[in-house]
Amino acid sequence: MAHLLSTGCYLKLSNGGVSYSTPSTQCSKVYPTSLTLRTSRSPLKKLISHGESSHRERPLRRCTVTATTLPISQEAQKTHPSSGFHNSPKESSKPKRVMVIGGDGYCGWATALHLSKQNYEVAIVDSLVRRFFDHQLGLDSLTPISSIHDRIRCWKSLTGKTIELYIGDICDFEFLTETFKSFEPDSVVHFGEQRSAPYSMIDRSRAVFTQNNNVIGTLNVLFAIKEYREECHLVKLGTMGEYGTPNIDIEEGYITITHNGRTDTLPYPKQASSFYHLSKVHDSNNIAFTCKAWGIRATDLNQGVVYGVRTDETEMHEDLCNRFDYDGVFGTALNRFCVQAAVGHPLTVYGKGGQTRGYLDIRDTVQCVELAIANPAQPGEFRVFNQFTEQFSVNDLAALVTKAGEKMGLDVRTISVPNPRVEAEEHYYNAKHTKLIELGLKPHILSDSLLDSLLNVAVQFKDRVDTKQIMPSVSWRKIGAKPKTVSA
Numbered sequence: 187m188a189h190l191l192s193t194g195c196y197l198k199l200s201n202g203g204v205s206y207s208t209p210s211t212q213c214s215k216v217y218p219t220s221l222t223l224r225t226s227r228s229p230l231k232k233l234i235s236h237g238e239s240s241h242r243e244r245p246l247r248r249c250t251v252t253a254t255t256l257p258i259s260q261e262a263q264k265t266h267p268s269s270g271f272h273n274s275p276k277e278s279s280k281p282k283r284v285m286v287i288g289g290d291g292y293c294g295w296a297t298a299l300h301l302s303k304q305n306y307e308v309a310i311v312d313s314l315v316r317r318f319f320d321h322q323l324g325l326d327s328l329t330p331i332s333s334i335h336d337r338i339r340c341w342k343s344l345t346g347k348t349i350e351l352y353i354g355d356i357c358d359f360e361f362l363t364e365t366f367k368s369f370e371p372d373s374v375v376h377f378g379e380q381r382s383a384p385y386s387m388i389d390r391s392r393a394v395f396t397q398n399n400n401v402i403g404t405l406n407v408l409f410a411i412k413e414y415r416e417e418c419h420l421v422k423l424g425t426m427g428e429y430g431t432p433n434i435d436i437e438e439g440y441i442t443i444t445h446n447g448r449t450d451t452l453p454y455p456k457q458a459s460s461f462y463h464l465s466k467v468h469d470s471n472n473i474a475f476t477c478k479a480w481g482i483r484a485t486d487l488n489q490g491v492v493y494g495v496r497t498d499e500t501e502m503h504e505d506l507c508n509r510f511d512y513d514g515v516f517g518t519a520l521n522r523f524c525v526q527a528a529v530g531h532p533l534t535v536y537g538k539g540g541q542t543r544g545y546l547d548i549r550d551t552v553q554c555v556e557l558a559i560a561n562p563a564q565p566g567e568f569r570v571f572n573q574f575t576e577q578f579s580v581n582d583l584a585a586l587v588t589k590a591g592e593k594m595g596l597d598v599r600t601i602s603v604p605n606p607r608v609e610a611e612e613h614y615y616n617a618k619h620t621k622l623i624e625l626g627l628k629p630h631i632l633s634d635s636l637l638d639s640l641l642n643v644a645v646q647f648k649d650r651v652d653t654k655q656i657m658p659s660v661s662w663r664k665i666g667a668k669p670k671t672v673s674a
């Protein structure tokens with residue numbers, strides 16, 4: 187398993203031109219088990235040594251909590267996105283420039299194409315590490331996906347639109363700086379993180395990688411904005427998982443609390459349940475702090491679980507096809523269930539199946555991001571939107587897939603498997619999600635026809651399914667310091 191890859195240069199591909207260059211002040215960043223990418227020196231150790239805080243016992247006091255959210259500045263004046271042009275008359279003929287970090291991934295690819303179609307000038311920044319995780323763990327997307335270079339060439343040949351491409355790791359600040367200076371973004375959409383909770387719980391090295399990659403990457407983006415594009419709006423993908431499953435309604439980012447006769451509006455409490463989710467909480471805190479301290483303008487999109495594979499743009503050609511993960515590490519619940527139904531594997535409900543979360547269609551992810559860009563946060567504002575459209579329990583999803591599968595003549599069964607995660611299996615869940623609707627989001631609700639089409643995709647590619655990847659293989663309780671290797 188232990189073969190070392192070293193990729194010490196980065197590639198900029200834009201307008202048909204290809205140039206290679208090698209960052210200078212670099213050290214090795216060790217990727218879990220087998221990959222070494224050369225990046226700039228990591229400041230993580232220094233940070234950790236300053237990270238301890240003292241805990242003092244506090245007397246128990248009575249609190250009352252009122253459910254409210256902070257007013258958001260764009261409520262008075264919202265912009266319906268119809269094109270990627272600047273709002274101010276002075277700049278109205280200039281398209282907005284959007285840097286999509288993580289633009290080769292599931293949400294990022296669909297978003298980059300959608301924004302390009304809407305006449306934004308788009309650049310993708312991606313280290314391609316997600317494709318490497320697949321090689322590392324022996325996984326593959328259900329749908330065949332083309333290389334990022336072929337994807338971008340195909341888009342250009344179909345639409346005449348150029349998407350710039352910067353291949354590199356945003357943890358390498360020198361690389362990120364060059365992309366900022368070269369592309370000069372008006373908005374940065376940041377999808378570029380290790381996004382799987384199970385991946386972060388495989389072993390110590392994956393936990394450390396996840397937090398290093400996500401927290402340092404986001405910190406670098408914040409510094410790049412401060413140093414090189416202070417007007418730039420950061421749209422950062424967070425997750426609904428940051429909130430956990432409290433026994434009260436979940437608000438959009440903030441909650442007003444009256445405690446011992448005094449009232450304040452405070453960040454909504456976070457109760458993350460994996461090293462991945464914790465990395466997102468750390469990101470949110472760093473972004474909130476820099477909005478206050480440096481006047482950064484930011485929108486944190488606390489996204490629910492995304493399902494679906496097709497958007498108007500990815501439908502245009504097979505080389506534009508998006509990835510579709512169904513395995514126990516990267517697959518999300520509904521996508522996983524559709525593939526299981528297609529290959530005749532019982533739907534794997536973890537534990538009691540009452541785990542309830544917010545969900546959304548990938549077509550709504552791209553809409554939400556565009557709405558956030560078109561209605562930017564004000565300088566110094568840290569805005570939080572809960573980005574999902576419907577709530578389902580795992581049992582609800584299994585029932586919906588069973589019904590849709592039976593309609594197609596599939597024999598769908600459900601089994602309960604021991605829950606590999608540490609989470610409540612039956613709980614209260616009611617999360618607000620009105621801010622994006624107020625901005626104009628038109629949700630795609632999970633309908634019979636959508637489920638049919640998802641199942642059809644799963645059936646179409648069922649010969650590509652590796653059934654060994656279906657069962658969960660990562661346990662929250664069994665994670666250890668010893669590197670976990672994958673054998674053939």
Ligand SMILES: NC(=O)c1ccc[n+]([C@@H]2O[C@H](COP(=O)([O-])OP(=O)(O)OC[C@H]3O[C@@H](n4cnc5c(N)ncnc54)[C@H](O)[C@@H]3O)[C@@H](O)[C@H]2O)c1
Nearest residue numbers: 288290291292293313314315316355356378379381423492
């Ligand atoms: N997919 C979901 O259901 C879901 C739900 C909630 C939140 N999110 C968030 O949305 C974002 C995108 O998720 P996704 O499903 O598209 O993930 P993905 O893994 O498919 O895509 C992430 C992309 O970022 C790139 N990347 C990772 N680290 C990088 C780095 N240091 N430098 C440059 N590129 C890097 C990867 O190569 C990959 O192409 C993530 O931040 C995730 O936490 C996703």
